[in-house]
Amino acid sequence: AQTxxxxxxxxxxxxxETVTLSCTYDTSESDYYLFWYKQPPSRQMILVxxxxxxxxQNATENRFSVNFQKAAKSFSLxxxxxxxxDAAMYFCAYRSRINNTDKLIFGTGTRLQVFP
Amino acid sequence: GAGVSQTPSNKVTEKGKYxxxxxxxxxxxxxxxxxxxxxxxxxxxxxxxxxxxxxxxSGLPNDRFFAVRPExxxxxxxxQRTERGDSAVYLCASSSLYSGAEQYFGPGTRLTxx
Numbered sequence: 442a443q444t445x446x447x448x449x450x451x452x453x454x455x456x457x458e459t460v461t462l463s464c465t466y467d468t469s470e471s472d473y474y475l476f477w478y479k480q481p482p483s484r485q486m487i488l489v490x491x492x493x494x495x496x497x498q499n500a501t502e503n504r505f506s507v508n509f510q511k512a513a514k515s516f517s518l519x520x521x522x523x524x525x526x527d528a529a530m531y532f533c534a535y536r537s538r539i540n541n542t543d544k545l546i547f548g549t550g551t552r553l554q555v556f557p
Numbered sequence: 558g559a560g561v562s563q564t565p566s567n568k569v570t571e572k573g574k575y576x577x578x579x580x581x582x583x584x585x586x587x588x589x590x591x592x593x594x595x596x597x598x599x600x601x602x603x604x605x606x607x608x609x610x611x612x613x614x615s616g617l618p619n620d621r622f623f624a625v626r627p628e629x630x631x632x633x634x635x636x637q638r639t640e641r642g643d644s645a646v647y648l649c650a651s652s653s654l655y656s657g658a659e660q661y662f663g664p665g666t667r668l669t670x671x
Contacts, residue, residue, distance in 0.1 A: 445599075476659075483664065484646060484664050484665045485662060485663075485664050486600070486648065486650075486662035487662075488659050488660075488661075491659065532599050540613075541612055541613060542605060542612065542613035542615070543588060543605055543607075544590065544602040544605055544613065544616070545590075545592075545600070545602065545650075545660060547601070548599055549597075549598055550598075550599050
């Protein structure tokens, strides 16, 4: 079964600095998608960035980028030039599409605090 | 355009009561998902609809939980004989058929069973 592990319950960063959130996963599939979602106190899950496993190039979305290491099954999120609005829960998610399903498997999340 | 909406935003019910939670997906999205998020945890999958049918309901915890999507749009999650352990945020998401499609989430319904 696929699993997603986030080993950092909390992280903090100074405004304008860079922070990296860790995520590892386990799967027997060769083609899949990985996501980072942001969840502010409003509860709304917002997609930050996605990575397709067959693409070797790391995905980038403005200040957000990933370090995808397929062999190591690692998918970390780097936030550059951190802003106060980046403070939220961040969830790593694996998309499973085997056996006629289509579902996201989430990690337990990392709470990011941003200090001015 | 309108995103995924969920009603009610908050629901407080007594143990043993029946509740219904509603999800309105983004217009045209054929796939709809329900997740449950307990305090301090990531969302856990409950059920996945493709059109009107449940393609995967393996995440429903027991037979007190049931979900329908009769016309392939709005979905209702139904919980019978609620228990205090059912207290959680119930999230709904929808997506299009594209293989890499993002799941768009609603704001969730916070269910509290007293």
